[in-house]
Amino acid sequence: MPAVTPLQLRAIGKRFGRLAVLRNVDLTVASGEIVGLIGANGSGKTTLLSIAMGLLPMSDGERWLGGRQVDDISIEQRAAMAFVTHTTQLYARLTARENMELWLSLRQAADASVGEIEPVLRRLGLGDAIDRTVGTFSRGMMQRLCLARALAGRPELLLLDEPFTSLDPPGRKRLAEVLREEADRGLAVLLSSHDYDAIISVTDRVVLLSGGRLVGEVVRADERGAEGFRDAVLALGRGSTREAAHA
Amino acid sequence: MREAALSTLPRAKNAPMRLPRQAWLLARNDLRQEMREWELVATAGFFTLVVLVMFALAFATLSRDAQVLAVPGMLWLTVAFVGALTLTRIFDRERESDTLRALLAAPVERLAIYLGKALVTLLVLLGCCAILVPGVVLLFPAAAPLAEHPIQTVTLVVLGCLAYTSVGTLFAAGLATSGGKNVLLSVILYPLTTPALIFALVATRALIENHPDFSKYLSQLAALDIVLVGLSGWLFESVLVGTGARRAPTTRRRRG
Amino acid sequence: MGRLFPVILLGVGALTLPYSVQRVFLDTPIERTMGTVQKIFYFHVPLAWIMMLLAVVCGVAAGIQIRTRSERAEATAIAAAELVLVAGLGVLLTGPIWGHATWGKAWTWDARQVTTGLLWLVFASYVLVRHFGAAGSERLAAALAIFGAVNVPIIYYAVKIWKTTHPDNNVVGSLPPQMWASLWPALGGLLAMTLGLLWARIRLERAEIALDEAWVGVEDAPQEA
Amino acid sequence: MQLFEDFEPEGADAAGAAGEQAPALGGGEYEPVEGRDRQSIECQRACESVAAKKTASDYSHIVWAYGIIWALFCGYGILMWRRAQRLAADVEALRRRIDNGK
Numbered sequence: 001m002p003a004v005t006p007l008q009l010r011a012i013g014k015r016f017g018r019l020a021v022l023r024n025v026d027l028t029v030a031s032g033e034i035v036g037l038i039g040a041n042g043s044g045k046t047t048l049l050s051i052a053m054g055l056l057p058m059s060d061g062e063r064w065l066g067g068r069q070v071d072d073i074s075i076e077q078r079a080a081m082a083f084v085t086h087t088t089q090l091y092a093r094l095t096a097r098e099n100m101e102l103w104l105s106l107r108q109a110a111d112a113s114v115g116e117i118e119p120v121l122r123r124l125g126l127g128d129a130i131d132r133t134v135g136t137f138s139r140g141m142m143q144r145l146c147l148a149r150a151l152a153g154r155p156e157l158l159l160l161d162e163p164f165t166s167l168d169p170p171g172r173k174r175l176a177e178v179l180r181e182e183a184d185r186g187l188a189v190l191l192s193s194h195d196y197d198a199i200i201s202v203t204d205r206v207v208l209l210s211g212g213r214l215v216g217e218v219v220r221a222d223e224r225g226a227e228g229f230r231d232a233v234l235a236l237g238r239g240s241t242r243e244a245a246h247a
Numbered sequence: 248m249r250e251a252a253l254s255t256l257p258r259a260k261n262a263p264m265r266l267p268r269q270a271w272l273l274a275r276n277d278l279r280q281e282m283r284e285w286e287l288v289a290t291a292g293f294f295t296l297v298v299l300v301m302f303a304l305a306f307a308t309l310s311r312d313a314q315v316l317a318v319p320g321m322l323w324l325t326v327a328f329v330g331a332l333t334l335t336r337i338f339d340r341e342r343e344s345d346t347l348r349a350l351l352a353a354p355v356e357r358l359a360i361y362l363g364k365a366l367v368t369l370l371v372l373l374g375c376c377a378i379l380v381p382g383v384v385l386l387f388p389a390a391a392p393l394a395e396h397p398i399q400t401v402t403l404v405v406l407g408c409l410a411y412t413s414v415g416t417l418f419a420a421g422l423a424t425s426g427g428k429n430v431l432l433s434v435i436l437y438p439l440t441t442p443a444l445i446f447a448l449v450a451t452r453a454l455i456e457n458h459p460d461f462s463k464y465l466s467q468l469a470a471l472d473i474v475l476v477g478l479s480g481w482l483f484e485s486v487l488v489g490t491g492a493r494r495a496p497t498t499r500r501r502r503g
Numbered sequence: 504m505g506r507l508f509p510v511i512l513l514g515v516g517a518l519t520l521p522y523s524v525q526r527v528f529l530d531t532p533i534e535r536t537m538g539t540v541q542k543i544f545y546f547h548v549p550l551a552w553i554m555m556l557l558a559v560v561c562g563v564a565a566g567i568q569i570r571t572r573s574e575r576a577e578a579t580a581i582a583a584a585e586l587v588l589v590a591g592l593g594v595l596l597t598g599p600i601w602g603h604a605t606w607g608k609a610w611t612w613d614a615r616q617v618t619t620g621l622l623w624l625v626f627a628s629y630v631l632v633r634h635f636g637a638a639g640s641e642r643l644a645a646a647l648a649i650f651g652a653v654n655v656p657i658i659y660y661a662v663k664i665w666k667t668t669h670p671d672n673n674v675v676g677s678l679p680p681q682m683w684a685s686l687w688p689a690l691g692g693l694l695a696m697t698l699g700l701l702w703a704r705i706r707l708e709r710a711e712i713a714l715d716e717a718w719v720g721v722e723d724a725p726q727e728a
Numbered sequence: 729m730q731l732f733e734d735f736e737p738e739g740a741d742a743a744g745a746a747g748e749q750a751p752a753l754g755g756g757e758y759e760p761v762e763g764r765d766r767q768s769i770e771c772q773r774a775c776e777s778v779a780a781k782k783t784a785s786d787y788s789h790i791v792w793a794y795g796i797i798w799a800l801f802c803g804y805g806i807l808m809w810r811r812a813q814r815l816a817a818d819v820e821a822l823r824r825r826i827d828n829g830k
Binding site for chain 3: 434439478
C-alpha cells in the first residue's frame, strides 16, 4: 500500500461570477478508504468531484495528488485516476467489448490487456452481454460497464458521482462488494450519493456538503458498530435538510 | 501491475508515439461507429447532392464569364454548410452520453482528441467534395480546368477543407463541453472561417482561369493552414479544460 | 495613479483633438484628386489603425488570460474587445461616407471592407459569447479573440493579394509631409482618447470582479460566525 | 480695387454692378476688359457653383463622419458611466449588507 495520500483538497473554492458553488472545502481521501459525499441537489457534490478530477479549474485552493500539489493533472496522473459519472459516458453504437477495448488500448502501448476484458465484465455481472451493443443496455447495466471500464485501468483513486442511482438492490449490493474488495487492495474511493442506505453500507467515512461547504463528518468507528454509524449518518442528513429549510 | 502512479512526476513526457497512436485510435473509433449506421456520411452526402441540384437549377443558364465567378463560390459555400452540419453531428455524438468528458478524464492526450476529431471531419468533408467537384465540373463548362488539373484541384480541396476543419473542430469541441447552445456554433464559425474560405476562393478562381498566380495563392493557403492548425492545437486543451497555473494569490488592495 | 491615468489620457485627447481638427481643416492643403472630402482620411485611417491595435491587444490579453488565468488580462481583453467594436463601428461608418463621396458608392464589397467587417463580427461574437455564454465559455471567448487578432495581418495583406478599388497600402507611405503633420495629431488625439477609455473600462471590469468576490466573502462571513 | 479704377472714367454709377454683369457683347462704348467676356465668366461661375456644391457636399460628408466618430465615443462613455453608477449602487448595497450583518 503506498504511503502517500492519493487525494487531498485544501481550501477549495469555486465561483461562477457572484455564485459561490464551493467555499473553503478541505477533504482528504486515504488509500483503502471509501469516503461518501452527501448533500442536497446543488450543494456542489458534482463540482467538487470535477475539480478533483481536473475537469474544472478551481477558483481558490490547492489540489494535492499523491503528496504533490498539482495544477495541471498530467496524463500519467490521470492514468492512475478514474471518474464514473451518472451520465453513462459510453458509445451507444458499440458493443461492451468494443467500448472496453477502446479504453484499454488508449491507455496502453499495445493491445495486450484485451484479454482482461472478460473477467472484469463477468465480475460485475455483464458476462452474457459482452458482445451486445451498449445502446440495448439498461441504465444499470451501463453503469456497471462504466465501473468495469474504470476498474480495468487499475486506478489508485476512484471518483464516483451518484453510482447507485439506476442500480437495482442486487446491483447495489454487488457494487458495494466490489468497491470494498478494491479498497482492501489499496484503492481510494470518493463517492457521492443521495442514497443513505447504500452510503451507510459501503463507506468508512461520510462528509456532508451543504451550500458549498463541508458542514459535518461521521467516521465509522469500530466500537460504535453498524447501527451507531447508521444513526449518525441519518442524523447528519436530517440536520442538512433542516438547515436547508431554515435558510 | 500498476502502469502509473499518482506520485509520478507531472508532465513526464515519456511516450513520444502516444499522440499519433491515440489520435488514430480515436479516429478509428469514430469511423467504426460511422460504419454501423452511415449516419454522417449519408446526411452530409445527401445534403451535398441537394445543394448541387439547387445550384444546377438556379445557375445552369449563367454565361461562361459569370460561371468563372460563381463556381468557386458554390464550391466553398457548400463546404462551409456541410462542414457546419458535420461538426454539429460529430460532437452531438460525443454529447449524447457525455463521452467527451470521459475522454478528458481519461489518460488521453488532449491534442489526440482534437486530431482524431479533425481527421474524421476532414474525411467526411473530402468525401462530400468527391461528389461536389465532379458534379460542378459536369454542370458548369467553365469549371472544366478543375478536371484538367486533377492534382492541383485535389491539393486545393484538401488545403481548403483542412483550413475549415482546423478552426471548426476547436470551436465545436469548446461548445460541446461548455454546455452551451449549438446555435452559437454557426455564429462563431462563419465569421471565423470566412478568411480561410476567401483564400480558397481566390485560389480556385485562379485555377479555373489558369492564372499564373495559382501556385502563389495555393502556398498562401498552405501557410494559413499551418497557422490555423498550430493555433487550434495550441488552444485546444485550454479551451476544453482550463489549464495553466492558478491565478497567483494577489495581495488585495484595501477597498474603502 | 491608477485613477488619475485615464483622466490624464482623456484630457490629452480632449486637447489634442480640437488642435488636430484645426490643423486638418485650416492648415492642410486640399488633396488634388479627391478634394475636401479627403479630410475624412485624417480620422478614418488612424481609427482603423487603432482598431487593429486594439484587436491585437485583445488577442494578446486573451492569450495571457488562457495561459495564466490572470483577471487583469481578462479585464483587458473584455475592454479591448468592446473598444474594437466602437472604433470598428467608426471605421465602418466613416469608410462608406468617404467612399460615397469619392467613388460614388458607399459599399463596394472591396476586400478590405469585407475583412474589416469580418473582424468586427468576430469581436461582436466575442462580446456576445462573454455576455450570454454558459459558465466556462470565457475560455472559448478567449480563443475567439485570439483568432480575431490573427485575422488582423490577414486583413492587412488582403489588399496586396486582391487588387481592388481600395487605395493601396503604400498610399500612406507616399503622403506629402504636410499631410503627415496633420495625421500625427489626429492619431495622437484618437489614441489618447481610446487608451483613456480602455484604461477606465479595465478598471471598471476589475472593480466588478473584486465586487463579486466581496459579495461572496460577505455571504461567507455570517455563517462562519 | 484695381478693377474699379479701370471703370471709373466712363460711368461711376454702374461701376459697382459691373463686376457682376459686364455687358461684353452689348455696345462698343465700353472697352472689353481682358478675360472678362461673358462666356468665360459664365464658365467660371459654372465651375464655381459645381465646386461650391462639391465643397458643400464634401463638408456635409465630413461633418457626418466626424460627428459619427464623436457620437460613438460619447455613447461608449455614457454606457461606461451607467455601468459605473450600477457598480456604485452595488457597493452601497454591499455596505448596507455588511452594516446589517454586524
